[in-house]
Amino acid sequence: MEKKKETQQIFIKKSLAIFSLTCCEGCQFELLKDYVNFNHLLNFYELKNFRLGQENNLDGPFDVAVVEGTPESQREYKLLHQIRRESKIVVAMGACANLGGIQSQRNHLPAKYIGKPEVKTLYDTIKIDFSIPGCPITNTEAISILVDLYWDKIPKLPGHAVCFECRLNENECLIKKGLPCLGPVTVAGCNSICINSKESCFGCRGPLPQANFIKMKEILSAMLSKKEIEDWLTIYGDYQKKWLGINKRDKS
Amino acid sequence: MLYKANNHHLDLVAEVINKKYQIFSHHKNGSVFKYQRNQSPKNISWHSQKSILPFKKIIFPEGLNLDKDNQKVALTGLALCDIAALNLFLKQFSESGIIQKREELLIVGGDCSPDENCFCDQFNLDPLLDFDLFISKRENEYLVYSKSWRGENIIKKIGLKKSLVSFNLKAKAKSPKIDLELTKKNIDNRELTKDYWQKISNNCFGCGACTAVCPLCFCFDQNFLNSPDGGCKRCLNWTSCFASDFSQIQFGHDLRPENTDRLYNWYHHKFVRGPKELKSPLCVGCGRCITACPAHLNIKNIISSMNNKFPVDN
Structure with a gap:
């Protein structure tokens, strides 16, 4: 046990930020579902910005930024571009960020019902490095992707159905x-x-x-x-x- | 040797096996059968059922941890096709040390009731199969056929009487004849059958369901899993030749980019490379892939209609 503690101290922490745009925020709750795993994650990462989980949020730059939801307002578009400028790796989390989510169904409605611009995924807006798919995401998969990113390993999604x-x-x-x-x-x-x-x-x-x-x-x-x-x-x-x-x- | 037994004797057999081995048999679970561990030696079903996943999930489980010690396992109620598949499986992995050695396994066969997807009679399964016991039901008694010293030892402990009834192991399924030699030739000649495979792959999802349930699909990925508590685990994950990352190499270059290449590779491995490497096709006609396929593809019809299309020597 003692040996383990030592190794934990050697880790040089990277900075992590978790942002939420327009969505249900379910993916963030899913991340918090397993407290033990999430605590382990904090051995690798310093949580700089996580509005759902903490009060004191800091600005960038971040090593890894995780973004969920789709950008809707001008403020969110601005925030998104700012995240991309300030972080080394941007991860799209959840079905909204990757595919457009439930709200993107309005793209298929006749224009007169909407009066709003089309829902855009993160891929349409900025350059995304990796993705964590799912609605909501799978806790174990998300944690293991974040751990892989800490060790500079390229996380891979399964190639089968x-x-x-x-x-x-x-x-x-x-x-x-x-x-x-x-x-x-x-x-x-x-x-x-x-x-x-x-x-x-x-x-x-x-x-x-x-x-x-x-x-x-x-x-x-x-x-x-x-x-x-x-x-x-x-x-x-x-x-x-x-x-x-x-x-x-x-x-x- | 062939012996007579009744229900009570079989309970004794189960108890003897249970002392040395973990027993696995078929359990009904809702509307499907699963191959699971028996916690107690009671209520073992010696009759074979077609479970969705074959024995491979026990000796070669998904996410196999290489640091673990192998347990002694008794696989009961295996149908003839499963025994044949298990023999090939052990042959393939004999030198690897990944799965149980033959000494750590007790193979107990059982009667099967073939369904419309079975076509085990197309493959020569009977001669020289390697198993320990085969338990077959007759009208009001059981016949126990032992084929190895492990089987004989178990029977010696109980003291069963010999039987003089005629007994032979036979593939029970009745399916239309398929010429496997011709199939081999046709598949090996890709130029000739190119359009045929394109047609099949247009109807295939490339989802890999067939490879998950096949008792003789043993391809795996070696993964190093970083666990969140700081360690790293080496494990083997099942994979499928239909997966998009299966034949990928550096910089995302794919050796088999299209689904037709992957589908062709599956059949090529089953019917051409299998006979070359293991002296037997890597298919035993259990029909599990037919049940599993969401696109309603049928391996039996695919190879027989290919033979009809390209009949004689080419």
Whole structure:
């Protein structure tokens, strides 16, 4: 035990900031869910700015900045650009930051109902280095990504679909039972938490690079109407748009 | 040797096994069967059921920690296809020291009831399978077939009577004939079958569900996990040849960039490289991948329709 304490003191702390733009702030609560793990995280990081968790918040520069939500007001756009200028690494946390979130459904409504600019993801606004997907994020995954970043290790999201993890948890396939599910096109890492409790996957973690949307629509068309399929594929933002973005980035 | 037994004898067999090994058997869990540990030697189902994940989750669990010691394990109620798969699995990992050695395993087979997805009769599973006991049910008694000294030792302790009934292990599934030699030739000739694989991969999600449930898919990633308390753990995670990071090398360069390459690689490993390296195809016809596939793909139909399309020597 003594040895452990010694090693903890050697760590040179990096500075961490956790910002929240327009969203439900659920991802920040998810980070705080496991106090033990979060306390361990504080051995690596000095929390400079975390409005939900502490009163005295400092300004940058930060080594790592974690941002959740989408920018809506001018003030938030300004804050976002400031974060990008002042931090070495910017991590997009949660489905809102990565895909646009629930609020981005207004992008698909007729213009006369809205009277507001389109919802933009963080990827549309600034350069993002890494992402922690999910709605909400998975506690263990988020902590391990932050620990990896401390050690300058490039965190990697799984390359396989939710289906892979769903089978590891020995669930029956919902699509085989005739229920709609976006598991086959969604990035794994959530431990198939929804399907474990017999709920369909809504694809909060975003599309896989190899996602086959043509086949997905073909399979869903046996269960849902055309309008419903469009709704399913845009629950957490425009799935296919993000997917096309990924593929472009890979090929360039 | 073949012996007669009744229910009481089998309970005794279970108790003898339980002294030395951790027993695993099939348990009904909702509407599916899971292969799980028996805490007590009672209520072991000797009959084989098709669980979603095969024995591989016990001897080679996901996230295997390399610093752990191996436990002695008894795998009961394995169907013939699973025994064949386990033999190949042990052959593949024989020198690695990652999984249990043959001495630390007790393999107990059991009757199976094949469903419409089974096609084990296409593979020559019967000869020279390596297992310890096989328990088969007849009208009002059980037949216990022992094939190794471990099995004989267990039976000696209980003292069962020999049986003179004729008994042979046979693949029970009845599926239309597939010419595996032709399949091998066709898959090896990629130029010829290129369009065919493109067509199949258009209907495939590339999700990797089939590789998760396959008893003979043993590809893994070696990961170094930094834990938040400051340590670092070396573990092996299951991976899949359909994963986008599986064939990636430096600077994100991908050796198999398209799904058709990955799908082709899966079949190539199963039916071409498998026979070359392990002298047997890496498929035993258990049909688990057919049940697991969300895109309703069927390996049985895929290889037989390929044979129909490209029939004779090419």
